[in-house]
Amino acid sequence: MLTIARLTVREAARRRLLLALLVLTALVIAATGWGFSRISTLSEPSGSAGADQLLQAKLSLLQVRLIAAQLLIVVMYMFSFVLTLSAVFAAAPAISGEIESGIALAVLARPLRRRDYLVGKWLGLAGLVAAYAALAAGAELAMVQAVIGYLPPEPAQLVLYLVAEGLVCLTLALALSTRLSGMVGGVIALVVFGVAWLGGVVGGLGVVFANDAITQIGTVSRLILPTDLLWRGAVWSLEPAATRALAATAGPAALATPFFAAAPPDPAWLLWAAGWVAGALTLAIWSFRRREI
Amino acid sequence: MKLLLGLSRPTSGEAWVLGAPAGTREARRRVGYLPELFRYQHWLTAREVLALHCALAAMPRDGWSRAIGAAVMTVGLDGREDGRVGTFSKGMQQRLGLAVALLGEPELILLDEPTSALDPVGRHDVREIIRDLRSRGVTVFLNSHLLTEVELVSDRVAIVNKGRVVTEGTLDGILGTDEVRVRVTGGDGPTTLAPFGAVSHAGEWLVVRGVAPDRVPNLVAALVAAGGRVHAVEPRRGTLEERFLELLGEPSS
Numbered sequence: 001m002l003t004i005a006r007l008t009v010r011e012a013a014r015r016r017l018l019l020a021l022l023v024l025t026a027l028v029i030a031a032t033g034w035g036f037s038r039i040s041t042l043s044e045p046s047g048s049a050g051a052d053q054l055l056q057a058k059l060s061l062l063q064v065r066l067i068a069a070q071l072l073i074v075v076m077y078m079f080s081f082v083l084t085l086s087a088v089f090a091a092a093p094a095i096s097g098e099i100e101s102g103i104a105l106a107v108l109a110r111p112l113r114r115r116d117y118l119v120g121k122w123l124g125l126a127g128l129v130a131a132y133a134a135l136a137a138g139a140e141l142a143m144v145q146a147v148i149g150y151l152p153p154e155p156a157q158l159v160l161y162l163v164a165e166g167l168v169c170l171t172l173a174l175a176l177s178t179r180l181s182g183m184v185g186g187v188i189a190l191v192v193f194g195v196a197w198l199g200g201v202v203g204g205l206g207v208v209f210a211n212d213a214i215t216q217i218g219t220v221s222r223l224i225l226p227t228d229l230l231w232r233g234a235v236w237s238l239e240p241a242a243t244r245a246l247a248a249t250a251g252p253a254a255l256a257t258p259f260f261a262a263a264p265p266d267p268a269w270l271l272w273a274a275g276w277v278a279g280a281l282t283l284a285i286w287s288f289r290r291r292e293i
Numbered sequence: 294m295k296l297l298l299g300l301s302r303p304t305s306g307e308a309w310v311l312g313a314p315a316g317t318r319e320a321r322r323r324v325g326y327l328p329e330l331f332r333y334q335h336w337l338t339a340r341e342v343l344a345l346h347c348a349l350a351a352m353p354r355d356g357w358s359r360a361i362g363a364a365v366m367t368v369g370l371d372g373r374e375d376g377r378v379g380t381f382s383k384g385m386q387q388r389l390g391l392a393v394a395l396l397g398e399p400e401l402i403l404l405d406e407p408t409s410a411l412d413p414v415g416r417h418d419v420r421e422i423i424r425d426l427r428s429r430g431v432t433v434f435l436n437s438h439l440l441t442e443v444e445l446v447s448d449r450v451a452i453v454n455k456g457r458v459v460t461e462g463t464l465d466g467i468l469g470t471d472e473v474r475v476r477v478t479g480g481d482g483p484t485t486l487a488p489f490g491a492v493s494h495a496g497e498w499l500v501v502r503g504v505a506p507d508r509v510p511n512l513v514a515a516l517v518a519a520g521g522r523v524h525a526v527e528p529r530r531g532t533l534e535e536r537f538l539e540l541l542g543e544p545s546s
Contacts, residue, residue: 003345003348003349007345008378010336010337011334011336014336014337015336024454028305073482093425102328102330102331103332103334104329105300105326105328105330105332106326106327106331106332106333106346106393107298107319107349107391108298108300109298109300109317109324109326109328110349110350111318111321111322111349111350111351111394112318113318239380288418290302292295292300292301292302293295293300293301
């Protein structure tokens with residue numbers, strides 16, 4: 001199992017997947033760093049103050065932090081999206097590609113359980129997802145702190161939520177890969193991910209308008225794929241106290257956008273997410289064991 | 294072969310490999326396999342692919358380097374161990390596949406079309422490897438459409454058509470007895486030859502089946518004694534291909 005996990009990591013390294021991701025991520029972090037450094041130079045909209053007023057009010061420190069916090073959530077949203085996409089693209093052909101090319105023939109003819117092969121692949125990819133999430137989020141947070149001295153309240157939790165979101169997508173794509181070609185599995189995984197995202201937004205609208213039927217859509221989409229709920233957890237861990245207070249006073253309306261969280265995810269839902277990953281992996285093993293190679 | 298290794302699932306029936314039910318890990322433990330579709334991790338070097346298979350075969354780590362060296366030497370890839378598999382030609386990849394199958398001193402080696410990508414030198418090398426394995430008591434299960442290859446190395450042959458074994462046995466048993474083709478004018482050829490074996494016509498030739506090589510001079514003498522003029526005599530053995538076509542009811546050329 002560990003042999004396959006190591007092989008998977010080595011494959012990502014050798015095929016320059018890691019390198020491409022790391023270089024692009026470094027570029028993005030540098031670009032956002034420049035963006036954050038410009039926040040403190042922003043001014044209040046001048047309004048009717050008139051040009052004769054010599055001192056235009058600079059933004060207060062609190063305002064800078066609030067803007068930085070919101071901006072950081074949007075940047076992390078992009079990172080989580082990149083992480084999800086990468087996890088899907090890496091996992092969708094992980095099994096099917098090796099079966100199609102014939103690489104799996106020689107490997108699976110060895111005294112190796114199908115389960116160990118699949119779980120080995122999962123472990124290798126999960127390690128990559130976790131390492132990328134920790135590295136990218138860590139570097140971005142460190143950069144923001146260095147530039148404007150702001151650190152969100154729960155950086156460790158943020159990484160955990162991002163990793164969990166990546167693992168859910170990874171497991172879905174890997175399970176599909178036991179039966180479907182990389183392209184088909186990848187597209188299906190992304191569509192399901194997109195629908196779950198939409199389900200989260202729609203469900204939020206249901207809460208705003210107190211419409212049970214629409215709220216149910218959100219609940220069902222979280223049951224099908226718990227990515228949106230994990231993303232909300234990531235948002236919560238990024239919100240400074242002021243934003244949290246704002247989100248709370250805004251009431252349920254805040255739920256309708258994917259960039260606010262009024263409360264951390266219910267532990268029951270987190271348990272569901274963990275169970276979902278375990279269940280999907282079990283299903284993948286079951287499906288792979290019945291697969292003709 | 295895929296059924297024996299558990300890569301495919303049987304729809305019915307059962308099979309054993311080296312005393313263990315086919316497809317179980319126990320059955321795969323002592324088996325080497327070269328698939329027909331031989332593809333190896335192209336981002337690895339040949340040495341790394343072999344090391345991977347040492348690990349998968351659960352070989353003790355201190356024996357890897359010796360086993361890899363021996364396998365590479367046997368298949369003629371020495372000097373190229375550290376080349377990326379992706380840069381290898383098809384023939385070299387097939388040699389690598391053979392090296393993978395040889396690792397860990399398996400008791401049974403399954404070779405699925407092992408020479409499909411090889412040039413005549415490579416085919417000769419593979420034949421030598423198979424003969425060497427046989428002399429060391431390793432069973433080689435060879436699957437091939439190249440019947441001349443099969444004929445050159447096999448002790449026992451099974452002919453399979455549409456999933457059914459048409460015939461199975463030793464090569465001598467399947468090829469049957471020797472035959473002699475003669476071109477003769479004058480005299481009553483078929484009658485004269487009848488005591489030597491079953492006579493049939495093939496154009497200008499008469500074919501006599503079941504003639505031991507040491508009786509050929511007697512056969513010629515009999516023809517001459519009967520007033521025949523002998524133009525040509527070709528003692529020969531039937532080929533596996535002819536026998537194959539015959540068994541399948543196709544006319545042989």
